[in-house]
Amino acid sequence: MDPYAALLQPFIEFGFMRRALVACLALSLGCGPVGVLLVLRRMSLVGDALSHAVLPGAAIGFMIAGLSLVVMSLGGFIAGLAVAVLSGLVARATPQREDASFAAFYLISLALGVLIVSTRGSNVDLMHVLFGTILAVDDASLLLVVSIATLTLVVLAVIGRGLIVECFDPGFLRAVGGPGAALHFAFLMLVVMNLVAGFHALGTLMAVGLMMLPAAAARFWVSQVTTLAATSSTIAFGAGYAGLLLSYHANLPSGPAIILVAGGVYIVSVVAGPRGSLWARFLPRRHLEA
Amino acid sequence: MGNGVAAMTAVFSLNDVTFGYDRHPAVHHLTGSFVAGSLTAVVGPNGSGKSTLLKGMIGILAPLDGRLERNGLRQRDIAYLPQQAEIDRSFPISVIETVLLGHWRTIGLFRPVTRALRRQAEEALVAVGLDGFGRRPIASLSAGQFQRVFFARMLLQDCPVILLDEPFTAIDARTTADLLAVVTRWHGERRTVIAVLHDLDQVRKNFPEALLISREPVAWGPTAEVLRAEHLFKARQMAEAWDDRAEICRRSVA
Numbered sequence: 001m002d003p004y005a006a007l008l009q010p011f012i013e014f015g016f017m018r019r020a021l022v023a024c025l026a027l028s029l030g031c032g033p034v035g036v037l038l039v040l041r042r043m044s045l046v047g048d049a050l051s052h053a054v055l056p057g058a059a060i061g062f063m064i065a066g067l068s069l070v071v072m073s074l075g076g077f078i079a080g081l082a083v084a085v086l087s088g089l090v091a092r093a094t095p096q097r098e099d100a101s102f103a104a105f106y107l108i109s110l111a112l113g114v115l116i117v118s119t120r121g122s123n124v125d126l127m128h129v130l131f132g133t134i135l136a137v138d139d140a141s142l143l144l145v146v147s148i149a150t151l152t153l154v155v156l157a158v159i160g161r162g163l164i165v166e167c168f169d170p171g172f173l174r175a176v177g178g179p180g181a182a183l184h185f186a187f188l189m190l191v192v193m194n195l196v197a198g199f200h201a202l203g204t205l206m207a208v209g210l211m212m213l214p215a216a217a218a219r220f221w222v223s224q225v226t227t228l229a230a231t232s233s234t235i236a237f238g239a240g241y242a243g244l245l246l247s248y249h250a251n252l253p254s255g256p257a258i259i260l261v262a263g264g265v266y267i268v269s270v271v272a273g274p275r276g277s278l279w280a281r282f283l284p285r286r287h288l289e290a
Numbered sequence: 291m292g293n294g295v296a297a298m299t300a301v302f303s304l305n306d307v308t309f310g311y312d313r314h315p316a317v318h319h320l321t322g323s324f325v326a327g328s329l330t331a332v333v334g335p336n337g338s339g340k341s342t343l344l345k346g347m348i349g350i351l352a353p354l355d356g357r358l359e360r361n362g363l364r365q366r367d368i369a370y371l372p373q374q375a376e377i378d379r380s381f382p383i384s385v386i387e388t389v390l391l392g393h394w395r396t397i398g399l400f401r402p403v404t405r406a407l408r409r410q411a412e413e414a415l416v417a418v419g420l421d422g423f424g425r426r427p428i429a430s431l432s433a434g435q436f437q438r439v440f441f442a443r444m445l446l447q448d449c450p451v452i453l454l455d456e457p458f459t460a461i462d463a464r465t466t467a468d469l470l471a472v473v474t475r476w477h478g479e480r481r482t483v484i485a486v487l488h489d490l491d492q493v494r495k496n497f498p499e500a501l502l503i504s505r506e507p508v509a510w511g512p513t514a515e516v517l518r519a520e521h522l523f524k525a526r527q528m529a530e531a532w533d534d535r536a537e538i539c540r541r542s543v544a
Contacts, residue, residue, distance in 0.1 A: 040381065162399045165391060168381045171372055175348065176394045176447075177365045223382045223427065 010248045016135050017244060020254065023137045023145050023201050024240025027210055030149035030194045032233025033156055035215030036225065037187065041167045044212055045099070049106035050188075051195045051208040053083035055113030058199065063116065069140050073196050076204075080192035083109050088185065133200070135247075135254050141200045148197040152190055163187055164225060202255040209259035210236050217266040220273025235265050299326045300361055301451055301482045302347050307356035308539075309339070309346040315354065316342040319541060320507045324484060326450075329477040331497035331513065332486045334525055338504040340486040341373055344453050347484075355539075366395055369449040371440055373456045373486070379429060379436070386411055386424035388439055392446025414442040419468050434465040441472050452476060454485040458492070470496055490517055504528040 010017045038047050057079025058072045065071035083105045090105075091098035137145075156163070162183045165173050173180045191211075198207025214235035218228045243258030250257075272279045300323035309317040317339035324330060332340045345351040346358065348370045389411045390403055397403055415424060418438040423431075431439065437457065444452060454473075458466045474496065476483050487493050493500055493513060500516040502508040504525040509516040 040378075159399065164383070167378070168383055168388075169375065169377045169391070171376045172391060172443075174350075175365075175368070175370050178394070178399070225382055228382065 019137045019142055020135055020244055023142055025237055026146045026149040027198055028233045028236035030152040031211040032236050033229035034190055034194050035211040036228045036232050039215045046102055047208045047211055049102045050080050050191055051204055053106045053109040054080045054195055055204050056109050056116055059113050059116040076196045077192055084188040145197045148193050159186055206255045206259050213262035213266045217269040220269040220275055220277050223275060301326050303359040305357040307358050308354045309342045309351055310354050318506050322510050326482055327480040328499050329483045329497055330499040330501060331493040332501045334503045341455050344455050367449050368451045369444045369447045370453045371457055383428055385426050385428055385439055388428055389414055389442045392443035414445040418442045434461050437461055441469050451482045456486050
C-alpha cells in the first residue's frame with residue numbers, strides 16, 4: 001500500500017473520517033491541558049471517577065428524549081457536576097479526604113447508571129453511550145465538541161494562573177485571600193465538560209483515556225506546565241489520527257483503537273522518554289561537572 | 291480605632307483567648323498584645339501551642355473562647371510562613387515564578403507581570419542570596435534554598451505583619467544568618483514580626499521581645515526577663531498530655 005492510500009486517502013475520500021479527525025483535534029485541544037492539570041493535582045483517578053459519574057445523567061437523558069444530543073449531554077453534565085460538588089462539599093465539611101468522597105459518590109452514580117441502562121438493556125443506541133461512535137459524529141455533535149474545546153481553552157487562559165497556584169501552593173493562595181474553592185470548582189466543571197465532549201466520540205468508558213494517557217506520557221518528555229499541555233495535546237491528536245487509520249485499515253472499533261495508540265505512546269514514554277524514564281534510570285549518561 | 295494608646299498601637303490584642311482542637315485547649319487563656327513594629331519570638335516546648343497561636347492569629351483557627359482583635363488588619367496585610375507548607379516541591383515551576391507570587395496583591399488572578407515587577411523579584415532573590423537561581427526549577431532546590439525562596443516571596447508581599455513558624459528548623463548556620471538579617475531588616479522597617487523559634491541563644495541575640503508559652507502563658511515581655519531560668523523550668527513542668535476525660539474549664543471568661 002502506498003503512503004497516500006495508507007495515510008491520507010481515507011480522510012479525503014470519506015466525510016465521516018474527516019469529521020472524526022476534526023472531533024479528535026478538538027478533543028485533544030481541550031483534554032490535553034485539562035489532563036495535565038489533573039496529573040499535577042494528583043487527581044488522575046478523579047477523571048476516571050467523573051467519567052463514570054456521567055453515565056446515569058446521559059442514560060436518564062436518553063430515557064426522556066431518546067438519542068438526543070443536547071438532552072444526553074446536559075444530563076451527563078449535570079450528573080458529573082453533582083458528583084463533583086457533593087464530593088467537594090463532603091471533603092470540605094468533614095475530615096474525609098476528597099479521594100474517598102469521590103469514590104463514594106461516583107460508585108453511587110455508576111450503580112444508578114447501570115440500573116437505568118439495564119432496564120433498557122436491549123437498546124443498541126444506548127451502547128453508544130458506553131462505547132462511543134466517533135465514526136458517526138454528526139454536525140451537531142461536532143459543533144458541541146468544538147464549542148467545548150474553545151470554551152475550555154478560553155477559561156484556562158483566564159484562570160490558568162489561579163489554577164496553577166491553587167495546585168502548587170494552596171496554603172499561600174488561602175493566606176493571600178485567593179478564591180481557592182471557586183477555582184477548584186471551575187476546574188472540575190472543565191473536567192466534566194470535556195468528559196461529556198469525549199463521551200460522544202469515545203464513549204463514557206473511553207473518554208477519560210484521551211485526557212489522562214497523553215498527560216501522563218508528556219511528563220516524560222518536557223517539564224513546564226505550558227509545554228506539558230502542548231505536548232499532551234499533540235500526543236492526543238497523534239493518537240486520534242493513528243487510531244482512526246488503524247480502525248479504518250484493520251476494521252477495528254475506533255474508540256478503543258485511539259485509546260490503545262495513546263496507551264502505546266505512554267508505554268514508549270515510560271521506557272524511553274528523556275526525563276525520568278526507565279532508560280534514563282538504568283542507562284544514565286555521565287554526570288556533569290557542576 | 292480605639293481610644294487608648296495600647297489600642298492604637300496593638301496589631302493583635304488577645305483577651306483571655308483559648309485556641310485548640312476538638313474543645314481541648316492548645317493555647318489556654320492568653321491575654322496580651324503584639325505591638326506594631328515589635329519583633330517577638332514565641333518560644334516553648336514542643337506541643338506547647340506556638341503554631342496553634344499563629345494559626346489563630348491569621349484566622350485559620352477560630353478561638354474556642356475569649357476575644358482576638360486584629361485592629362483593622364486585613365487578611366492580605368499578613369504574610370505567613372507555615373512550619374510545613376502544603377507545597378508540592380516537585381511541581382514544574384521555576385524559582386522566579388514562585389517568588390513572583392509575592393506580588394499577588396498587585397497582579398491577582400488576571401493582571402500582567404510587568405518588567406518592573408519582575409525586576410523586583412530578581413532583586414528579592416539577590417537579597418536572600420539566590421542571585422542567578424531564577425530559571426531553576428524549584429524541584430532542584432535544597433531545604434535551605436527553599437526557605438530563601440519563601441523569604442524572597444515574603445519580601446515582595448511587603449506586608450506590615452509577618453508571622454514565621456519555625457523558619458530556621460533544619461536550616462544550616464549560614465542560611466539562618468542570612469535570613470535573620472532579612473528579619474532584622476523588616477524590624478528596621480517598622481514591620482511587626484512574630485517568629486516561633488527553638489534556639490534560645492538566637493532569640494536572646496536577635497529578638498527584643500519574647501513570649502514563653504507551655505499551653506498556659508508563662509511569661510511575655512522583654513526577652514531577658516522572659517527567658518529566666520525559673521520561667522524555663524516552669525514551662526518544662528507543664529504537661530503535654532491531652533486528657534480525654536478533661537473536665538469543662540470553669541475559669542471565668544473576662
